[in-house]
Amino acid sequence: MQGTILVIDGVSTNRIVLKVQLTAACFQVLQADSLSAAMALMKDNRPDLVLTAMSLPDGDAADVKRALDRMQHGTGVPVIALSANNDRGTRIMALSAGIDEVLPQPVDDMILQARIRSLLRMRMQEDDLHLREDGVAAFVMAPKDAVGGQISQSDASVALVCHDLQTAHKWKARLGASVGYSLRAYNVDAIQDLMRTPVPDVIVIELNEQSAGMALRLLADLRARISTRDSVVIAVPNPADAGIAAEALDRGAHDVLHCGFQVDELALRINTQLQHQHRAEMIRNNLRDGYRAAMRDPMTGLYNRRYARPFLEQVTQDAQCAGSNFAVMVADLDHFKHINDAHGHPVGDAVLIEAARRLQAELRGCDLLARIGGEEFMLVLPNLRRDEVTTMANRLCRAINAAPFVVKGCATPLDVTISIGAIVGGQGERQLSSEELFTAADRALYEAKNAGRNQAVIKGLPQSAAA
Structure with missing residues (x-):
């Protein structure tokens, strides 16, 4: 069924x-x-x-x-x-x-069936969004209310697309007396103008006897393109035609005036569809925020362990396919507990935020820096030659120890250092799982700590990199 x-x-x-x-x-x-x-x-x-x-x-x-x-x-x-x-x-x-x-x-069975199909499609899309939102809410804080809030008429734009520009301007004048939306008039073949940023929030398309075929193709095109797929499309058979109205709905129109152009009805339908669009956009924003919260450390803004492990898995697979090297590093701020004990957790938090900023500034766009717990960070660096790993490790150590940390709430600048353990994988190496790579890098970190801290140890290379 x-x-x-x-x-x-x-x-x-x-x-x-x-x-x-x-x-x-x-x-x-x-x-x-x-x-x-x-x-x-x-x-x-x-x-x-x-x-x-x-x-x-x-x-x-x-x-x-x-x-x-x-x-x-x-x-x-x-x-x-x-x-x-x-x-x-x-x-x-x-x-x-x-x-x-x-x-x-x-x-009319034709228009009834088409309207049912259209409304059920919209209902399924909304249900799908709510299911995703509920899934995100299961492991992050409850999202913002996606039902409240009304869109202002002054914030929305409506395009009126007709067989000829004269009719479009006539519709604009009549509709403009009833609504406060920004109204624009277009000819039916002005698809390039419709695609220009910012695209209209609502596109009203006339389906008349001369241009119904072209207008229906335009309707389907608008619903398929990335730039306009979130715009509301309302079809207006002019004059009324149940067959054309049904086809418009089946081609993706959100709504249709099956009785032809009527100002008050069109204004109502535009407003209703904009509210649907507004609620859907709020849910999508909640989803984006929820996924971001699930994958990000709220203090530093870095990715967390949940994101870092799958990223490392992908990098290892890509390196095997491309025959390239990569590095995995585990970094830990030295004597961080002393900072918290001596100056308080707010100062410790500020040190973590500044350390994250300094480390991130040294990385390339393709590199990953994640906070994986406490004062510990994980770095994944694709396409890095063995000699470049040593250079990068030195740079990261210097980024932390080269200048004292000036932190609000602390009377004097703080000298902070970092220890780094790294493992090089990829070409010519046995393929390791992400867990094995992380464990090896963590073991190298402990070697750096035991060797006196403020340095990096790169496994697989003959020498250590002292900062």
């Missing part, structure tokens, strides 16, 4: 007709003859979409929407209302109540 649809209608004949249509399209259909019966059914079932009559024996479609929003597993379920009165006032009232679509009865 493609999904579960709950049909709510007080007229049994209507329910039967809809069940036949939807079952033929491989949907599972649940039926209820009233709002109360539907809510009772929802206690044990979670539909993917609700298809309701505008008027019910104990309420209306707006009541259905409000009841769904009050249910834990009902929020966000798309709602399509079927209205016996196909008038603009009824549609506007329903759309204003949060209903996703209003279709006239008897319903």
